[in-house]
Amino acid sequence: MDLRETEQQHDYRMKARAWLEVNAPRNWELVVENYTELAKVLTDWECSMAAAGYVGISVSKEYGGQGLTFMEEIIFNEEMGRAGAPRGINNIGRNLLVPTLLAVASEEQKKRYVPKVMSAEEIWCQGYSEPNAGSDLASLATKAVRDGDEWVINGQKVWTSFATEAQMCFVLARTDTSAPKHRGITYFLVPMDTPGITVRPLKQLNTKSDFCEVFFENVRIPANSHVGEINEGWKVANTTLTFERGSGALGRTAIYMKAFHDLLALTTDLEVPATGSKVIEDSHYRQRLAKSYIEFAILRYHGLNIASQIVNNQKIGPEASMQKLYYSEAHKRFGELAMDIEAHRANYWFDSGLANGKFQLSYLESRGDTIHSGTSQVQKNIIAERVLGMPR
Amino acid sequence: MYFGYSDDERILGDAISELFRRHAPISEVRKVIDTPVVSAELHNAIGEQGLLGVLAHNGSVYENVLMANAVLEQAGRALLPFPLIEGIIAAYFLSKDEAKASLYEQTVAGDQLVTIAWHAHGATRLEKTDGNWFANGSFYAAPFAASADKIMAFFQGPEPETKTLVILDRNDPAVSVIAEKCMDLSMPLDRVEVVNLTVTDDDILIGMGKGEELWQEAMQLGALFTAAELSGLSDEALKNTVEYTKIRKQFGQEIGKFQALKHMAAEMFVLAESTRVAVIYAAWALEAGTEPEAVSIAKAYASDAANEITGQAIQMHGGIGYTWESDLHLYFKRARRSSSAFGDAYAHREKLLDAITRSSKGG
Numbered sequence: 018m019d020l021r022e023t024e025q026q027h028d029y030r031m032k033a034r035a036w037l038e039v040n041a042p043r044n045w046e047l048v049v050e051n052y053t054e055l056a057k058v059l060t061d062w063e064c065s066m067a068a069a070g071y072v073g074i075s076v077s078k079e080y081g082g083q084g085l086t087f088m089e090e091i092i093f094n095e096e097m098g099r100a101g102a103p104r105g106i107n108n109i110g111r112n113l114l115v116p117t118l119l120a121v122a123s124e125e126q127k128k129r130y131v132p133k134v135m136s137a138e139e140i141w142c143q144g145y146s147e148p149n150a151g152s153d154l155a156s157l158a159t160k161a162v163r164d165g166d167e168w169v170i171n172g173q174k175v176w177t178s179f180a181t182e183a184q185m186c187f188v189l190a191r192t193d194t195s196a197p198k199h200r201g202i203t204y205f206l207v208p209m210d211t212p213g214i215t216v217r218p219l220k221q222l223n224t225k226s227d228f229c230e231v232f233f234e235n236v237r238i239p240a241n242s243h244v245g246e247i248n249e250g251w252k253v254a255n256t257t258l259t260f261e262r263g264s265g266a267l268g269r270t271a272i273y274m275k276a277f278h279d280l281l282a283l284t285t286d287l288e289v290p291a292t293g294s295k296v297i298e299d300s301h302y303r304q305r306l307a308k309s310y311i312e313f314a315i316l317r318y319h320g321l322n323i324a325s326q327i328v329n330n331q332k333i334g335p336e337a338s339m340q341k342l343y344y345s346e347a348h349k350r351f352g353e354l355a356m357d358i359e360a361h362r363a364n365y366w367f368d369s370g371l372a373n374g375k376f377q378l379s380y381l382e383s384r385g386d387t388i389h390s391g392t393s394q395v396q397k398n399i400i401a402e403r404v405l406g407m408p409r
Numbered sequence: 410m411y412f413g414y415s416d417d418e419r420i421l422g423d424a425i426s427e428l429f430r431r432h433a434p435i436s437e438v439r440k441v442i443d444t445p446v447v448s449a450e451l452h453n454a455i456g457e458q459g460l461l462g463v464l465a466h467n468g469s470v471y472e473n474v475l476m477a478n479a480v481l482e483q484a485g486r487a488l489l490p491f492p493l494i495e496g497i498i499a500a501y502f503l504s505k506d507e508a509k510a511s512l513y514e515q516t517v518a519g520d521q522l523v524t525i526a527w528h529a530h531g532a533t534r535l536e537k538t539d540g541n542w543f544a545n546g547s548f549y550a551a552p553f554a555a556s557a558d559k560i561m562a563f564f565q566g567p568e569p570e571t572k573t574l575v576i577l578d579r580n581d582p583a584v585s586v587i588a589e590k591c592m593d594l595s596m597p598l599d600r601v602e603v604v605n606l607t608v609t610d611d612d613i614l615i616g617m618g619k620g621e622e623l624w625q626e627a628m629q630l631g632a633l634f635t636a637a638e639l640s641g642l643s644d645e646a647l648k649n650t651v652e653y654t655k656i657r658k659q660f661g662q663e664i665g666k667f668q669a670l671k672h673m674a675a676e677m678f679v680l681a682e683s684t685r686v687a688v689i690y691a692a693w694a695l696e697a698g699t700e701p702e703a704v705s706i707a708k709a710y711a712s713d714a715a716n717e718i719t720g721q722a723i724q725m726h727g728g729i730g731y732t733w734e735s736d737l738h739l740y741f742k743r744a745r746r747s748s749s750a751f752g753d754a755y756a757h758r759e760k761l762l763d764a765i766t767r768s769s770k771g772g
Contacts, residue, residue, distance in 0.1 A: 018475060018693040019411040088410060278769060297766065300759075307758030310765060311687075311706050318412075318686035325412035339679055400678050401671030405651045408666045 020321060029089050033071070033096045040065055041102035046375050047367060052218060052226040056106065056182050060140070063105030067137035072111060076119070081132030087328055091267050091320075098271025106179055110134040110141030112265070114187055117204075120256045121245045130185075130206065144174040144188035144207070144231060145254070152395045154189075155198045155251060159233060161190035161205060163240070168205065170213075170236040176389070180216045180229035183209050188233075193248050203243050204250035211236050223381040266320030266340055273313045273344075273351065276379055279372055280355050281306065290360050305354050312347040319343060339404070342396040345386035352380030413689065414479055422479035428454055429487040435736055438595045441490040445588065445597035447522060447556040451491055456519015461496040464630070466505065474696040478637045478688065485641030488739055490595050492524040492552040494634045498627050499523040499561055502574070506615045512559070512576070523576075525627070526551035526562040526601045527750070535564040535571040535608065535617075542608040544575055547600070550750070554579065554586045554599035561614065562601065563624045572621045574614040581606060593742040632751040633691055633704045636711035639747050640688045643681045643711070643718040646740045650674065650722040657727075664725075673721055680714035687711065702764045709757035712748035719744040 022030070042062050048054045066072050075090040076082025083089075097104075105111070115134050118127050133139035150157040159172025170190055180186065186207045193201030209216070213236035218226040245253035284296035284306070296302045319340050326333050355376035356363040366374030387393045401407045414422065432454040440448070455461065463480055465472040477497055484493045496516065500523070503513035515521040526548035533546030548562050560577040577584050583606035586599050615623060651674055654665030664670055684707075691707035694700040719741040723730040730737045748754065 018413065018415070020693060281769060303762050304755065304758050307762040310761065311710055314706050315683045315687050315710060318690045322412045322686050325410055328410050339682055343679055343683065394672070397672045397675035398668070400675035405674055405678060407651060407654060407671050407674060408663050
């Protein structure tokens with residue numbers, strides 16, 4: 018076991034911390050209702066991270082990255098969380114597209130697309146989910162048909178974050194309707210200004226409208242727009258997940274730990290309606306606060322465990338599913354705790370609420386965490402069948 | 410950067426697993442239920458491997474905490490009917506006291522069985538009368554005290570300078586060991602009564618008045634090691650349960666095919682795996698001399714998780730899980746006992762929150 022930071026890593030952390038203190042957007046929670054303004058804040062933020070060399074930290078210089086290691090990537094993620102900084106607008110491009118391209122794309126594709134993510138010139142969105150393909154993603158119906166030198170795409174995607182802002186979309190589309198459902202899908206790169214694409218923002222329960230619907234009507238893209246082999250898109254999509262899970266958990270822990278301390282700060286003043294004592298002196302809430310802290314601390318250990326597997330080139334198994342299930346359920350409990358602690362104040366948010374309504378946002382968004390990227394129930398099936406080997 | 414057991418630690422864990430499988434299979438555990446004594450064969454095997462000497466120190470720095478952890482995880486899996494945590498902590502303390510070198514050697518070699526009485530009942534006192542020290546006190550929660558040669562006990566008063574760890578000789582007429590009826594029969598916890606026992610320097614560990622500090626250390630080590638046992642125990646209960654769902658058939662199919670059971674098993678896996686990383690992290694933190702609250706995190710989580718996992722293991726087995734013949738109740742009962750030992754989840758959460766609020770006030 019070796020978890021001590023090297024001197025260089027520590028220096029990197031301190032430099033990142035100082036940079037974030039000056040540059041991270043503040044009070045951005047207050048603009049989430051205003052889609053245009055939120056998109057602008059996140060786009061500016063993406064550009065300033067890119068300009069300062071905090072995008073593609075572990076991506077090689079050849080493709081416009083910083084050429085550092087996965088450790089620096091983790092450190093910056095942690096510091097972002099600690100600073101309360103939002104994820105930039107190109108989170109999808111950085112964390113899902115780039116690792117996929119680096120793993121399976123042609124050299125030409127890597128050279129063409131990766132540098133523009135690094136420089137924040139091209140924002141990406143993800144065309145995976147469909148109205149009738151959520152948990153059962155592999156049953157997706159968006160079709161791509163070959164016509165001469167082109168593919169013609171027809172269908173509809175949903176939950177496509179910031180599709181209005183994106184220049185590019187990676188799309189899973191069915192290319193062989195006769196094959197078993199996992200074997201007839203191809204992974205395509207599609208410019209969003211291609212004729213036939215319509216985007217409609219979709220308002221979510223947290224008041225944000227970043228999830229969009231994207232309609233494809235006879236959208237024609239060049240024949241070489243696919244990544245990996247034709248009909249191998251399911252495999253391509255799955256190569257992506259490891260990286261996100263590795264760096265994600267530690268960044269997420271830092272976000273949650275900051276939220277925990279922000280909540281703790283409220284507990285010295287707020288009273289428990291039932292007893293009239295301060296929240297921090299109330300045994301029931303002390304226990305629940307400690308439980309949340311413990312869950313977040315253990316999330317960090319899970320993150321270190323997976324990071325260690327990545328750094329030491331060990332194989333990451335489907336156990337990684339566990340981490341998604343773990344953090345999303347822990348986040349949900351934390352949101353509920355915060356609302357219980359705020360009691361009658363819980364109903365007020367944004368500038369009418371405590372802490373700019375950030376706990377309301379956390380509470381509401383946690384309901385999405387247990388749904389996106391595979392619901393908790395899907396994760397449990399994966400764990401039971403692929404980790405524990407229970408029969409299908 | 411590396412998270413997890415080293416190769417050496419893993420190899421030791423595997424070897425110990427094999428050792429316990431040979432000398433303490435579940436049939437041996439069941440023998441202890443009928444006759445609550447330490448098996449001489451098991452004690453010898455542990456002595457031959459020098460297992461009780463696993464935890465070491467270099468000045469004030471712990472060594473081999475992760476090694477000890479790897480051993481205790483296996484003890485948890487085996488529901489080991491042996492005072493292993495007590496033996497390791499006792500040997501560790503003895504190793505810090507030069508005057509106890511011979512008892513240390515005998516303990517590690519398996520020639521002497523040493524246990525610890527963990528709880529005091531009422532006042533425990535060390536007092537001087539006519540130039541001699543006399544100890545009086547009533548203790549409980551002393552695992553396998555009836556089989557032990559020596560019992561370590563903490564006398565808390567009456568003065569701060571008499572707070573002392575005393576090594577009791579079980580055969581001394583002033584020391585009596587009384588069996589209690591325990592729910593967890595595989596780890597009998599005896600009562601120890603000490604009446605006007607004459608205490609000499611030879612009986613005192615490290616020094617008169619040093620007891621408080623040692624006791625705090627014993628509690629911290631005990632909490633970590635118990636969490637390690639709970640980690641192994643939980644994982645074993647889960648594994649056995651999952652295997653059962655693959656063979657047991659109802660409604661014409663293996664019950665493991667039912668999503669209701671899959672989801673229960675997946676939730677248990679999350680608890681078991683989270684316990685595992687929490688325990689290993691806490692062991693590392695103790696060895697690295699950092700984040701002392703990591704032990705509370707591990708013990709609080711492991712305690713709740715083990716009760717939940719072993720309880721659900723019974724549920725997933727259905728009727729057979731409720732029988733005496735099934736081993737599940739042994740896991741379930743051991744989990745309950747261990748979860749309440751060395752600070753239960755409630756106590757460790759309180760301790761943790763106290764540490765967090767103090768450190769956030771301090772900056």
